[in-house]
Amino acid sequence: MSLLIGTFTIGFILSLLALGVFISFRIFAFPDITADGSITLGASVAATLLVHGVSPPLASLAAFGAGMVAGACTGTLHTRFKINSLLSGILVMTALYSINLHVMGRSNVPLLSVTTLATQAERIGLGVTRGVTSFNLAGWDVSVRDASVLCAIAFAVALTGTLLYLFLRTNLGMAMRATGDNVQMIRALGVNDATMIVFGLAISNGFVALSGSLLAQYQGFADVGMGIGMVVWGLASVIIGEALVGSNQVGLTLVGAVMGSVLFRLMVAVALRWGLSPNDLKLITAVFVFFALITPQFLRKARLRSAHA
Amino acid sequence: MLEVQSIVKTFNSGTPNEVHSLRGVSLTLEPGSWVIIIGTNGSGKSTFLNAVAGMFFVDEGSIRLAGRDVTRWPEYARAELIGRVFQNPFSGTSPSLTIRENLSLAARRGRSRGLGWGMKSTLVSKMRDEVSRLNMGLEDRLENAIGSLSGGQRQALTLLMATWLRPELLLLDEHTAALDPKSADLLIALTEKVVAHDKLTTLMVTHSMHQAASLGDRLIMMHRGQIIHDFQGAEKRRLRPDDLLARFEEVRRAEQLDESAAQMLAEKYI
Numbered sequence: 001m002s003l004l005i006g007t008f009t010i011g012f013i014l015s016l017l018a019l020g021v022f023i024s025f026r027i028f029a030f031p032d033i034t035a036d037g038s039i040t041l042g043a044s045v046a047a048t049l050l051v052h053g054v055s056p057p058l059a060s061l062a063a064f065g066a067g068m069v070a071g072a073c074t075g076t077l078h079t080r081f082k083i084n085s086l087l088s089g090i091l092v093m094t095a096l097y098s099i100n101l102h103v104m105g106r107s108n109v110p111l112l113s114v115t116t117l118a119t120q121a122e123r124i125g126l127g128v129t130r131g132v133t134s135f136n137l138a139g140w141d142v143s144v145r146d147a148s149v150l151c152a153i154a155f156a157v158a159l160t161g162t163l164l165y166l167f168l169r170t171n172l173g174m175a176m177r178a179t180g181d182n183v184q185m186i187r188a189l190g191v192n193d194a195t196m197i198v199f200g201l202a203i204s205n206g207f208v209a210l211s212g213s214l215l216a217q218y219q220g221f222a223d224v225g226m227g228i229g230m231v232v233w234g235l236a237s238v239i240i241g242e243a244l245v246g247s248n249q250v251g252l253t254l255v256g257a258v259m260g261s262v263l264f265r266l267m268v269a270v271a272l273r274w275g276l277s278p279n280d281l282k283l284i285t286a287v288f289v290f291f292a293l294i295t296p297q298f299l300r301k302a303r304l305r306s307a308h309a
Numbered sequence: 310m311l312e313v314q315s316i317v318k319t320f321n322s323g324t325p326n327e328v329h330s331l332r333g334v335s336l337t338l339e340p341g342s343w344v345i346i347i348g349t350n351g352s353g354k355s356t357f358l359n360a361v362a363g364m365f366f367v368d369e370g371s372i373r374l375a376g377r378d379v380t381r382w383p384e385y386a387r388a389e390l391i392g393r394v395f396q397n398p399f400s401g402t403s404p405s406l407t408i409r410e411n412l413s414l415a416a417r418r419g420r421s422r423g424l425g426w427g428m429k430s431t432l433v434s435k436m437r438d439e440v441s442r443l444n445m446g447l448e449d450r451l452e453n454a455i456g457s458l459s460g461g462q463r464q465a466l467t468l469l470m471a472t473w474l475r476p477e478l479l480l481l482d483e484h485t486a487a488l489d490p491k492s493a494d495l496l497i498a499l500t501e502k503v504v505a506h507d508k509l510t511t512l513m514v515t516h517s518m519h520q521a522a523s524l525g526d527r528l529i530m531m532h533r534g535q536i537i538h539d540f541q542g543a544e545k546r547r548l549r550p551d552d553l554l555a556r557f558e559e560v561r562r563a564e565q566l567d568e569s570a571a572q573m574l575a576e577k578y579i
Contacts, residue, residue, distance in 0.1 A: 171422040174410050178403040185401055188362070189470070190388030190419035248405055248454060 005146040007269040011262030012153045013214045014233065018241070018261040019164060019254065020067075020207035021234030026253070027168075028180040028200050030078075033089030033231055035208045037096030038070040040227035042209025044100045047109040047222035056117040060213045067209025068202040070096060075198030100224050108223040109216075116217035121152035153214065160207070161254055167203075168250050176200050177250070208234075229282045232289050237261035239292040310510045311338040311478055316360055316370030330356040331367070332534040338478075343504055343511040347521045347553065348531035349560070354514045355396075357531065358482050361512065363387040375477040389419025392471030394464065394484040401467030404456030408447060408466065411455055412436050415470030439469060443499065461492030465499055472503050479504065481513040485520070497524070518550035532560050 017039060024032035042063035049059035070092055077088035101107065125148020129135070134143050167173045178186045179196040186193055208230075216222040241260025245252045268285075272278065318331040330353045338344055348354040360367050361374075363384035371380045374390050395401050402411050413427045413436075433451075441448040443465050447458075455463060464484055471479060481500065485493035497520060504511050515521055521528060528545050530538035530553075538556060540548055 167424070169427055170424045171413070171417055171427050172424060174406065174414055174427050175422045178406055178411075178414055181403040181405050182400070184395070185403055186414070187384045188388055188391075188393045188395075188401070189414055189417075190385050191422065192383075192385045 002146055005150050007265050009150045009153055011265035012157045013211055015157055015258040015261035016207050016211035017234045018237035018257040020204045022238050022257045023204035027177055030085050034070055034074045034092045034205055035231045036227045037093035038067045038205040038208045039212035039230045040100050041070055041096055042067050042212030043216035043222035044103040046213030047111055047216050048103055050114045063213035064206045064210045068206040071201035071205030072198050075201040079194035079197050108221055110221045112220055118149050118218050121148045165251050165254055232285055236289050237264050240264055310340040312373040314371045316367040318367050329534050338510055340510055341508045343525040344527045345521050345525040346514045346529045352531040353534040354531045355482055358480055358514050362480055390477040392476030393480045394467045394471050396483040396486050398460035398463040398487055402455045402463050405454055407452050407454055409451045415473045418474050461488050464496050475507050479509045479511040483514050483516055518553045522548050522550045
């Protein structure tokens with residue numbers, strides 16, 4: 001049971017990563033690799049601040065801000081200096097590796113004896129149950145600590161997801177969505193598309209970094225290598241989410257991305273349980289995304305062929 | 310209203326693919342006038358329109374619009390003064406956004422976009438009225454994504470969007486060329502209504518001799534990056550499609566003569 005709750009918790013934490021990837025890949029059609037670096041940036045900024053006694057909410061907010069700066073850098077490289085979108089992301093991601101080491105001062109920072117959002121949620125949970133550390137849910141023994149962390153993160157994701165949804169329906173948010181959809185049109189309506197891309201990537205990487213900071217606080221450490229392959233992970237979640245909701249409505253696609261992240265994490269947990277070696281995880285993820293990307297074309301071709309026959 | 314002073318544009322300059330698209334084009338539009346531009350392929354008529362819209366900066370010359378020098382204004386800044394409808398029905402609207410969202414984007418053309426709510430109730434009721442006036446039954450489908458509409462419907466909406474805030478200048482770039490004849494006629498009728506109602510200053514490129522003869526109050530014929538004919542007033546009103554075709558034939562014959570003459574001279578003297 002504890003394993004299941006842990007799976008859900010990480011699924012929710014990484015759903016913020018999925019929302020970030022959704023903004024860059026889906027709204028702007030911008031393959032932004034920066035996320036691999038900015039998730040670690042968020043973790044290292046939050047961890048370093050927490051070690052120095054900064055309050056957890058403030059440290060998480062700072063992580064969001066740091067992510068925004070990283071995203072704005074990628075956006076500026078692309079729009080101002082006309083560097084290819086993938087390469088812009090790779091440049092910033094590479095630079096971030098050194099920056100993350102500088103932020104942390106070494107390759108990882110443990111958060112074992114520090115107050116984090118996770119320990120704060122546990123304390124609130126224990127306060128509510130008046131010190132009882134476990135309860136019985138349909139025959140399962142559930143730890144109050146685990147359950148309160150899960151509730152807190154689910155609440156946080158619901159809150160940030162709603163804020164993002166509302167933002168995407170404002171004048172500015174609609175202009176951003178239209179920029180990814182039809183640049184010609186949005187310029188003709190007086191919007192500076194370069195500014196939109198810089199700002200959009202900033203928000204995207206803000207979400208990714210926030211996800212990284214929460215992940216560090218939950219697992220109790222930040223590590224310089226924790227971001228490797230995270231973009232693909234986020235993309236897998238977004239693709240699963242799209243398959244789940246099957247709709248283009250903004251609100252539903254956001255919900256889909258969150259659901260996709262949780263479901264993907266569950267699939268991974270099951271696979272690991274069945275004896276998949278953790279070393280093969282990234283390989284399997286990459287293969288999965290490969291199939292998810294080619295399946296739509298494949299289906300279309302098959303449909304065409306059957307239509308001609 | 311619009312004052313274009315001898316603008317020059319050369320693409321790929323200094324390479325073997327050098328193209329002199331505009332060779333000193335000057336044109337002044339009176340407020341409320343509707344000017345039609347026709348020309349052969351590669352005559353520079355669309356390039357001229359794009360230069361006014363700001364899709365690129367001209368090499369020489371200046372463009373003034375509504376009393377302001379916009380020569381160095383980027384495309385998005387000029388949008389404050391200009392409404393545009395494109396040849397490609399896909400260019401003017403955002404397919405994954407709803408009709409309502411597209412219209413509300415147009416309702417802030419050239420204005421700041423902040424965190425204000427995009428759908429105010431007054432705006433939405435105005436949308437319903439305006440869209441129902443298109444007579445396409447779209448007023449009940451405001452929540453549908455634009456991607457689900459036909460080309461003719463999209464162009465009608467694009468025209469509505471371009472003129473939602475009254476533009477100082479309306480640019481129509483062969484906006485019926487990609488439509489079937491029936492949709493094209495509907496869109497032309499709509500265009501006449503909108504231009505007349507708002508007394509818009511309009512610059513329209515077309516490839517249809519019929520449209521060129523029947524619409525507007527002035528007609529410009531372009532060839533090889535220059536204006537070669539300018540029909541105004543009574544002269545424009547008398548023009549028939551056949552007259553225009555005759556003019557094109559004239560141009561072509563002159564061209565052939567030019568080339569053969571040039572060849573002859575080259576053989577003799579080089």
